[in-house]
Amino acid sequence: MSNFTFPSEFLLLEFSDIRELQILHFFVFLAIYLTAVTGNLLIIIAVAFDHHLHTPMYFFLMNLALQDLGLVSVMVPKAMANSLLDTRSISYLACVAQVYFLFFFEGSDFAILIIMAHDRYVAICNPLQYETIMHRGACIQMAASAWIAGILYGLLHSGGTFAITFCSNMINQFFCETPQILKLSCSDMYLVEVGIIIFSAFLALGCFVFIIVSYIQIFSAVLRIPSVHGQKKALSTCLPHLTVVSFLVFSSIFSYVRPQSSTSSDQNVLFAMIYAVLPPLLNPFIYGIRNKEIKAALLKLSNWGYFLTK
Secondary structure, three states, X not given: OOOXXXXXXXXXXXXXXXXXXXXXXHHHHHHHHHHHHHHHHHHHHHHHXXXXXXXXXXXXXXXXXXXXXXXXXXXXXXXXXXXXHXXXXXXXXXXXXXXXXXXXXXXXHHHHHHHHHHHHHHHHHOHHHHHHHOOHHHHHHHHHHHHHHHHHHHHHHHHHHOOOOEOOOEOOOOOOOHHHHHOOEOOOOHHHHHHHHHHHHHHHHHHHXXXXXXXHHHHHHHHOOOOHHHHHHHHHHHHHHHHHHHHHHHHHHHHHHOOHHHOOHHHHHHHHHHHHHHHHHHHHHHHHHOXXXXXXXXXXXXXXXXXXXX
């Protein structure tokens, strides 16, 4: 194989060589993208413009929506463009950017979810100290630390991924996915990124255990609430969060740690959709749009918009 140490471009996986199916893929991705963008933007607008939602829980939810908005924009627009224009290419720098921003948004996403678990723990287990612990300055510092963690996480993985020597420029995925890029390596340098991925998986599992322990204490506190209505209200803010965290952790670990040689291209695409596209698409509905306060804020904003146009 010829040496592609510094390829000018990579060739991504083509969904189909039939033009009609390429157009179909474009519209499918367009529908997914518009749905994800709309859902996350609605949450951001509702929290930003309704002062009743200026609380720690909704502040962190807005940060999560911003990160999901970025995550879905990392790969879907490029996949749409490739399907529409009947091309497979992505430039070297664009590929580096995809890897960096994928890990940046995933890392900050997970950090915010950990902070949200801490917020629920304090709210339910230590309600009398909630305002003291989760004050405005503390929330801003926590959110900033999540974004900074994402920056560092993205730098770590993009640096480890593109430190290798390439023997090919054909990536068996519809975007620049690290496990598929590592399969193009000509040297043992790919082991550095493999080690980083394994370390990240154990770190994610450790954080997940921390979240589970927190929720065990939360559920114990909920069971001590005398009224059934109070129990349901407390659980309504916890179960969606636990669902999102579990989905993100296990889909990401499974996608990155599983043996790559035993999976087909179709399976690789499916796994990538599960951990990189579905969370930004489903989070607004799991976590936000079904929320009564969010719906009330959006209804109020729509009424304001109606009267302003009159």
